[in-house]
Amino acid sequence: MNGNGEARERWVRSGDVELCVAEYGMEGKEEDARRPTVVLVHGYPDSKEVWSSVAERLADRFHVVLYDVRGHGRSSAPRPLRGGFRLEKLTDDFLAVADAVSPDRPVHLVGHDWGSVQGWEFATAKRTEGRIVSFTSVSGPSLDHFGHWIKHRMRHPTPRRVAQLLGQGARSWYVYALHTPVLPELAWRGALGRQWPRMLARVEKLPPGEYPTPSLPQDAAHGAWLYRDNVRERLAHPRADAYAHAPVQLITPSGDPFLSERLYDDLDRWAPGLRRRTVPAKHWLPRTRPGQLAEWITEFVTATEDAGGGTTSPAKGLTGDCGPFAERFGGQLVLVTGAGSGIGRATAFAFAEAGARIVAVDRDAETASRTAELARLLGAPGAWAETVDVSDEQAMEKLAEKVRTEHGVVDVLVNNAGIGLSGTFLDTSPEEWRRVLDVNLWGVIHGCRLFARQMVDRGQGGHIVNTASAAAYLPSRALPAYSTSKAAVLMLSECLRAELAEHGIGVTAVCPGFVNTNITATARFAGVTEKEQERLRSKSSRLYRIRNYPPEKVAGALLHGVLRNAAVVPVTPEARGARLLARLSPRALRAMARLDPPL
Amino acid sequence: MSGVRGVQPDALDGFRDVQRLAYACAEAVAAQLRPGMTERDAARAMREWAVERGVRDWFHLPFAWFGDRTAFVGFKIPTQFFPTHRRLEAGMPFILDLAPIHRGFTADIGYSGCLGPNPVHDRLLADLRDHRDLILREVRERRSLQRIYEDVDRLMARQGYTNRHRAYPFGVIAHKVDRVKEHRWSPHIAGFGTQSLRGLAKDALHGHREGWSPLWSPYRMSDHPPQPGLWAVEPHLGFRGTGAKFEEILVVTEDDAFWLDDELPHVKRWQETDKGAAA
Numbered sequence: 041m042n043g044n045g046e047a048r049e050r051w052v053r054s055g056d057v058e059l060c061v062a063e064y065g066m067e068g069k070e071e072d073a074r075r076p077t078v079v080l081v082h083g084y085p086d087s088k089e090v091w092s093s094v095a096e097r098l099a100d101r102f103h104v105v106l107y108d109v110r111g112h113g114r115s116s117a118p119r120p121l122r123g124g125f126r127l128e129k130l131t132d133d134f135l136a137v138a139d140a141v142s143p144d145r146p147v148h149l150v151g152h153d154w155g156s157v158q159g160w161e162f163a164t165a166k167r168t169e170g171r172i173v174s175f176t177s178v179s180g181p182s183l184d185h186f187g188h189w190i191k192h193r194m195r196h197p198t199p200r201r202v203a204q205l206l207g208q209g210a211r212s213w214y215v216y217a218l219h220t221p222v223l224p225e226l227a228w229r230g231a232l233g234r235q236w237p238r239m240l241a242r243v244e245k246l247p248p249g250e251y252p253t254p255s256l257p258q259d260a261a262h263g264a265w266l267y268r269d270n271v272r273e274r275l276a277h278p279r280a281d282a283y284a285h286a287p288v289q290l291i292t293p294s295g296d297p298f299l300s301e302r303l304y305d306d307l308d309r310w311a312p313g314l315r316r317r318t319v320p321a322k323h324w325l326p327r328t329r330p331g332q333l334a335e336w337i338t339e340f341v342t343a344t345e346d347a348g349g350g351t352t353s354p355a356k357g358l359t360g361d362c363g364p365f366a367e368r369f370g371g372q373l374v375l376v377t378g379a380g381s382g383i384g385r386a387t388a389f390a391f392a393e394a395g396a397r398i399v400a401v402d403r404d405a406e407t408a409s410r411t412a413e414l415a416r417l418l419g420a421p422g423a424w425a426e427t428v429d430v431s432d433e434q435a436m437e438k439l440a441e442k443v444r445t446e447h448g449v450v451d452v453l454v455n456n457a458g459i460g461l462s463g464t465f466l467d468t469s470p471e472e473w474r475r476v477l478d479v480n481l482w483g484v485i486h487g488c489r490l491f492a493r494q495m496v497d498r499g500q501g502g503h504i505v506n507t508a509s510a511a512a513y514l515p516s517r518a519l520p521a522y523s524t525s526k527a528a529v530l531m532l533s534e535c536l537r538a539e540l541a542e543h544g545i546g547v548t549a550v551c552p553g554f555v556n557t558n559i560t561a562t563a564r565f566a567g568v569t570e571k572e573q574e575r576l577r578s579k580s581s582r583l584y585r586i587r588n589y590p591p592e593k594v595a596g597a598l599l600h601g602v603l604r605n606a607a608v609v610p611v612t613p614e615a616r617g618a619r620l621l622a623r624l625s626p627r628a629l630r631a632m633a634r635l636d637p638p639l
Numbered sequence: 640m641s642g643v644r645g646v647q648p649d650a651l652d653g654f655r656d657v658q659r660l661a662y663a664c665a666e667a668v669a670a671q672l673r674p675g676m677t678e679r680d681a682a683r684a685m686r687e688w689a690v691e692r693g694v695r696d697w698f699h700l701p702f703a704w705f706g707d708r709t710a711f712v713g714f715k716i717p718t719q720f721f722p723t724h725r726r727l728e729a730g731m732p733f734i735l736d737l738a739p740i741h742r743g744f745t746a747d748i749g750y751s752g753c754l755g756p757n758p759v760h761d762r763l764l765a766d767l768r769d770h771r772d773l774i775l776r777e778v779r780e781r782r783s784l785q786r787i788y789e790d791v792d793r794l795m796a797r798q799g800y801t802n803r804h805r806a807y808p809f810g811v812i813a814h815k816v817d818r819v820k821e822h823r824w825s826p827h828i829a830g831f832g833t834q835s836l837r838g839l840a841k842d843a844l845h846g847h848r849e850g851w852s853p854l855w856s857p858y859r860m861s862d863h864p865p866q867p868g869l870w871a872v873e874p875h876l877g878f879r880g881t882g883a884k885f886e887e888i889l890v891v892t893e894d895d896a897f898w899l900d901d902e903l904p905h906v907k908r909w910q911e912t913d914k915g916a917a918a
Contacts, residue, residue, distance in 0.1 A: 381796065381797075385799055389799075389879060393879060407797065410797075410798070410799055411799060414759075414762070414799050414878070417758050417759045417762055418759065418879065558796060561793075585792075585857070588805075590801065592801070592879070
């Protein structure tokens, strides 16, 4: 990382404790002094090393500061422990660190887990006003907001609110456990402390590395006082004025086993102009998704700096009138094949609207660049066109390499390119078979092979969408080759989903029915004369036009499918109906397969 | 200008005048639009402006669409076309559509604009130019109207847009306009003037006998060469929540066709960009 990967350590005194502070990205050069300072605060049971991967990524652009919370890592613990971890004292520590590392300018604050709980305290307390420019919260609610959240649901119970209370109540089991005296300390210093690294690696799928640090049993034992000193008091008597005085970015992992996503439902009340981000991952984002976190932090810090910083009112460009798609896909890199028309193009536009960066791939250069151009107009921070025939293995390899070097690893891959082929089996020539399998199946195989490899190597998850078709499970005498190719895509997606699940990569197969795109205008009809070919094309186009199911709706369903990591997404009523029928009464479908299409 | 059946050559001036009047009305109201105004405010302002200048009857009353209603997002039933209480906001696109009748001449125009900069909308407006050229070229080639309709569709798909004129009644891209007798009392039904509806119905009856339709639609009833007369042509592009259209009169003769007037806001705008590009 340009020599910035090396941290400098120093000690800062706060009251009766000494805090160990590490700084990245300062080499004493003149321009370094102008860099924004980003302070990363760790959670429980952790030490500042939890942030090391993120800090290294941020060090290129920012002055990055980590510190061990009192009683953790190499910072000293207060004496006595009881009462020494109150949020007021933690605020003293933060101010001491901020004054030491950035005496003249306010800092950007990022917190994970208990670091975020503290961060909320810092970002809402009166005496820190003017010391914080922005706050990024990862997996840690404000105890005050949490208290109000519980009170509101207890006072006005509805079935949904009661379910939310019970859900979070069950997730908080460890909080109750930590309130028992002595036992947690004994467990952490004994078997739990020894087993923890292995348990964490297995449950969270952490990449191998020097984390957790050997100080873990000590950190965890001391950190129990974070809960005992604060939780009961704050939840029972939450502050009424816990409004954020800096812009806030909230990053929520959707698979967090400890915190319900519902906790943040009322947050806009406390943090005006809140920017929300979601990521499909578990609790330890700084270890499992360092790249994504670093990108979002960079983006938010830069936007706040550009907006002048330090204003309480949300600056333009900071708030997203987001919606779930923008929260999830904002800033991500999305590659769509067959993006020059139809479903591919609509998908590229839908992702662009959500703020994703787009690589639009099509064999037609003109339409691909048109897609990229319009994607930029829709708000994609970047959009590029690539002219590639997906059935060309070498071209696809070149594409994968080029995309990685120029734009990075793809977060969402949409293998959408496909061609239509109609005609009975006996009429279909081997050449036609080859062509349809080359594009519809091999195109998907190449895409999955090359880009899934990159996603796995990066180790930060991702998603693959393959466009299959309702024809994948709907037999028909008119579409043997097309249906075969799409059935293969569907099965490939299911197998791949099983294989890639352990890497946090989701796979979705989208199965549209009759959608009004130009696939009918470019489809081949086997075993007919050229003139008949034209007639069938225009006739089928006309029928599809009368059906008039827009590709935009397929794109919407596709994004939704990625959002909830669905395995199979049938789109259009006929596709859903056929899927149901294929399960309930396959014989009925087989009987229908014998009918000639009305062409 | 021989052979414009049913339209005297000097009558073209009358149509041109009322078309200019309608565009002047749209431009005047567009200039008054402010954030917070509703579609109904805009429609009322157009009506008052036109009535002050002598308009007594309407082919249809003024429509105004703001924001994603310019692309007819979520339109299911025809009543949704009527002006609503949707308020205009900064950056929002809008469309003003009115069809006044003045001294017996009908115009039907559509004016697209937006309140403040909106790059998507600018792009849509610029891309409408290809459609104006395509329609005129293919009408001159005397292709079947249904075929032209499909070619416009294809051009839209290639541009990356969706066809929003399909949402109009009968999915028309154009309809015939004609002279209307001026009556002292001119009621309207569902926003459409009864005199004009009567004219359309008469045309439809004639056309049905002779094999053509006064409505230029995607259906088989439009599978005929361009019928001489005056057609109000209104290609309407939609792109995810933003819509843009123009609407103006195309004069079709037995063997030729031309746009009635080139002194219109959208045409002038294209000419200015040309000049800007040349300079």
